[in-house]
Amino acid sequence: MTDRSVFVFSEELLNYKFSSHHPFNQFRLKLTIDLLKKINALDSEHIIPPRMASEEELLLIHDPGFINAVKKAGYGQLPKEIAENYGLGTEDTPVFPNMHEASSLLVGGTLTAVDQVMTGKALHAVHLGGGLHHGFRGKASGFCVYNDSSVALKYLLKKYRARVLYVDTDAHHGDGVQWSFYDEPNVCTLSIHETGRYLFPGTGNINERGQGAGYGYSFNIPVDAFTEDESWLYAYSHAIREVAEFFKPDVILTQNGADAHYYDPLTHLSATMKIYREIPKLAHKIAHQYCEGRWIAVGGGGYDIWRVVPRAWAMIWMEMIENPNSIGRLPVEWVEYWQAKSPVELPKEWDDPEDLYPPIPRKPEITEKNLNTLEKALYPIRSQKKSETI
Known part of the structure; x- marks a missing residue:
């Protein structure tokens, strides 16, 4: 097994573009790579x-009728009323030229990362162009046409017969992935996200635990709005370890x-760069502890493309x-070059200042609420361990 890490990218990934004013903007990939x-x-x-x-790989998850609709839509051949039945041509997921090709490349990027790791060519692989976790079998949703993570998970099951832990730290619940594997005991999904009471897609409750053979392999930790670093990290670190x-x-x-960052325009959490230091650090540790280092990472949401992503x-x-x-400090050349193009003032340092935002008045209440949520989410594991020690 090599200790090599690979970074999956090409400029063509920027072709996944709804419009110049849409919040989902893959230009963030270029900003990250340049940094x-x-x-x-x-x-x-x-x-x-x-x-x-x-197409055979897309069919691991997606319905043939849906794939055909995406193809037609990208060539301007799908009537508006039919497109909407497939979640296409909506405000969230508008139609754009060559949509099938751009979306297939995005899925293929995640499969490229999977193959690199599972064949031993790399120990770790990252594809930041992926992470589109809202796409369903027959419907686009929430900026996501095809669901690259779901296809990759099914590909891992079928080609490599692997047992996969999927960890989703996007502020929005990874609904498309969860429902695709809700009855699958060889895929365990863990999502920590802002509660669906306030945020799309409105799912990801504690009691969504899987069904049939997959019961007990779906874990959700919906944290309260305005959750800060300490409470978020406590939930994440305990959940991923357990x-x-x-x-x-x-x-x-x-x-x-x-998109759990305070600056994100679409969510209501109050995290800072502190959590983005710890998320990969713990994932890396878990990968070496249980998986001989095998770790695949994809992107996802993130709508402050200049200061956060x-x-x-x-x-x-x-x-x-x-x-x-x-x-x-961030490299001066990066800050100066992109500041001329950025609509907001860019940060000068890797970390955020301690006084990034005014104190949250409900902090103790939010922290307590999140502790209770974590306890309920992990109760099946903790009660099982307790019974085994008696």
């Missing part, structure tokens, strides 16, 4: 291009949405290659 290059942490030998997912110990995976696939996503790669050079 990594400016600190000499990423060079051409690390980067491998994504391949296009085949779920990994319970499930004992062969490989870990992490979805790394960067590049720093958060760069930290995933820095963790993979065990490069400690993400402390203190």
Whole structure:
């Protein structure tokens, strides 16, 4: 097994573009890559291009009628009323040219990362263009056409017969992935997200635990609005450790949405860069503890593309290659070059200032609520361990 890490990317991934004013903007990939290059942490030998997912691979999850509709929509051949039945042409997921090709490349990028890790060519692989966790079998949803993580998980089951732990730290619940594997005992899904009482897609409750053979393999930790670093990290660190110990995976696939940050315009959480340091650090540790290091990471949400996403996503790669050079000031060349193009003032440092936002008045109440949520979410594991020790 090599200790090599690979970074899946090509400029073609930027073709997944709804419009110039849509909040989902893959230009964040370029900002992240440029940041990594400016600190000499990423060079051409690390980067491998994504391949296009085949139709047979898309069919592992998606309905043939839906795939056909996506193809037609991308060529302007799908009537509006039919498109809407497939979740296409909506405000969230507008139709754009060559939509099938762009979406298939995104899926193929995640499959490229999977193959690199599972064949032993790399120990870790990251595909930040992926992480579109809302797509369903027959319907686009929440900025997601095809669901690359769901296809990758099914691919891992079928091709590699692997037992997979899927960890989703996007502020929005990973509904498309959860429902795709709700009755599958060899995929364990763990999602920590803002409660669906306030946020799309409105799912991800504690009592969504799986069904049939998959019962007990779905874990949800819906944290309260305005949750801050300490409470968020307490929930995440306990959940990932306990779920990994319970499930004992062969490989870990992490979805790394960067939208739990205080600056994110679409969510209501109050996290800072502190959580984005710890998320990959713990995932890395779990991968080595249970999976001989096998770790695949994808992107996801993240709608403050200038101040948050590049720093958060760069930290995933820095963790993979065990490069400690993400402390203190950001490279001046990166800040100065992109500041001329940015609509907001860019941060000067990797970490956020302590006084990023005014104190949250409900902090003790929110913390207590999240503790109770965590306890209920992990109760099946904890009660089982307790009974085993008696």
